[in-house]
Amino acid sequence: MDITNLIDEALEKISRASAPDILESVRIEYLGRNGQITKLLRSIGSLPSDQRSEAGQEANAAREKVEAALTEQFSRIAHQPKKSKIDTTLPGIRPLRGAFHPVRQVIQDARAVFRRLGFEFVEGREVETEFHNFTALNIPLDHPSRDAFDTFYTKGKNLLRSQTSTVQIRVMETRKPPLRIIAPGRVYRPDTVDASHSFMFHQIEGLLVDDRSTFSDLKGVINLFLRQFFGKNVKSRFRPHFFPFTEPSVEVDMSCILCGGKGCMTCKRTGWLEIMGAGMVDPAVFQSVGYPSGKYRGFAFGMGVERIAMLRHGIQDIRLFYENDLNFLRQFS
Ligand SMILES: [Zn+2]
Structure with a gap:
């Protein structure tokens, strides 16, 4: 996959992640041991020597971008006000009404x-x-x-x-x-x-x-x-x-x-x-x-x-x- 598309795809997923566990799974997908960016970095060693330098710079830049986006999204989620536990779609509780004996x-x-x-x-x-x-x-x-x-x-x-x-x-x-x-x-x-x-x-x-x-x-x-x-x-x-x-x-x-x-x-x-x-x-x-x-x-x-x-x-x-x-x-x- 083209490295620019790979970054765009990763940034898109990060921005849509609304909870820490979702964000973590996005991190593993790209930066984990078998993540897509990790694999890309690992493959650089097998490239012809005249291409290594440029490909290495691109892959490192990609990793930095994705890491920065992950950090930013983590802190955004962490500072978000907690969602209310009241489910406004449920029927209300009927107030108890008194009556005459x-x-x-x-x-x-x-x-x-x-x-x-x-x-x-x-x-x-x-x-x-x-x-x-x-x-x-x-x-x-x-x-x-x-x-x-x-x-x-x-x-x-x-x-x-x-x-x-x-x-x-x-x-x-x-x-x-x-x-x-x-x-x-x-x-x-x-x-x-x-x-x-x-x-x-x-x-x-x-x-x-x-x-x-x-x-x-x-x-x-x-x-x-x-x-x-x-x-x-x-x-x-x-x-x-x-x-x-x-x-x-x-x-x-x-x-x-x-x-x-x-x-x-x-x-x-x-x-x-x-x-x-x-x-x-x-x-x-x-x-x-x-x-x-x-x-x-x-x-x-x-x-x-x-x-x-x-x-x-x-x-x-x-x-x-x-x-x-x-x-x-x-x-x-
Ligand atoms: Zn009678």
Whole structure:
């Protein structure tokens, strides 16, 4: 091969070598023991004596050029900034997004419906007095719910509230009607934990007080809530019941959202699901917060949040809500 072509070819390969090991293999190809330039130098001795000098100079010049190019390329590679280890062609890592707990979702959705009806969101304390949890709600001293088996008592005659109705009392003590409040929150009862009971669960309490509301207003508000929350085909029925703090009192059933009222396991083949307790505020409750007798009327209602979340998602075991198992919770995000 012509020596000029040999140099060009070597310089070309050197300039394209992007890593030290590639460069080393180029060096061996030309300058190694059997390299092309080494062979050329070795062959000079066999040339006729009048050609040796010129051929020797050319071959040495070639070796120097290639060696210089190798040195230069080695230092260029060595000073190159290291290539990033991030492969930008791979799909990205999806950021973990939080979501609301199914219990919180029920509270927020219910709150949104009641907000459209003009109800104000109120929160109350979880450690309460006997007065606010029982006495002011017209619950007599000998009522079984006051027993230590049914209520968690703390030091100093306080207790963990066993119902959110305490918020009604707290609000009425400090404000005058008209009132329209919705009060979601935790309540505590010393129940043995099983698939449908927990020592802690959530309720949503509602209260409306003015000077003219009637039982048909209560029915209207509850029906509107049930239809907005569960769907427009939901029917309701009101069964007479007794609560100390309302008179008259009712238990509200809605047509089973799982079977459409035909009867299934969840509704125990009745086609109806018990969904809340309600009634017109008992005059004794108004009296206990100091409202003048006969001046105000109103209604109250209360429902269990976990029960609604269980019906909504077809969940059979209340304990799943409190275990913080992300495999369970991620289904509702
Ligand atoms: Zn059913």
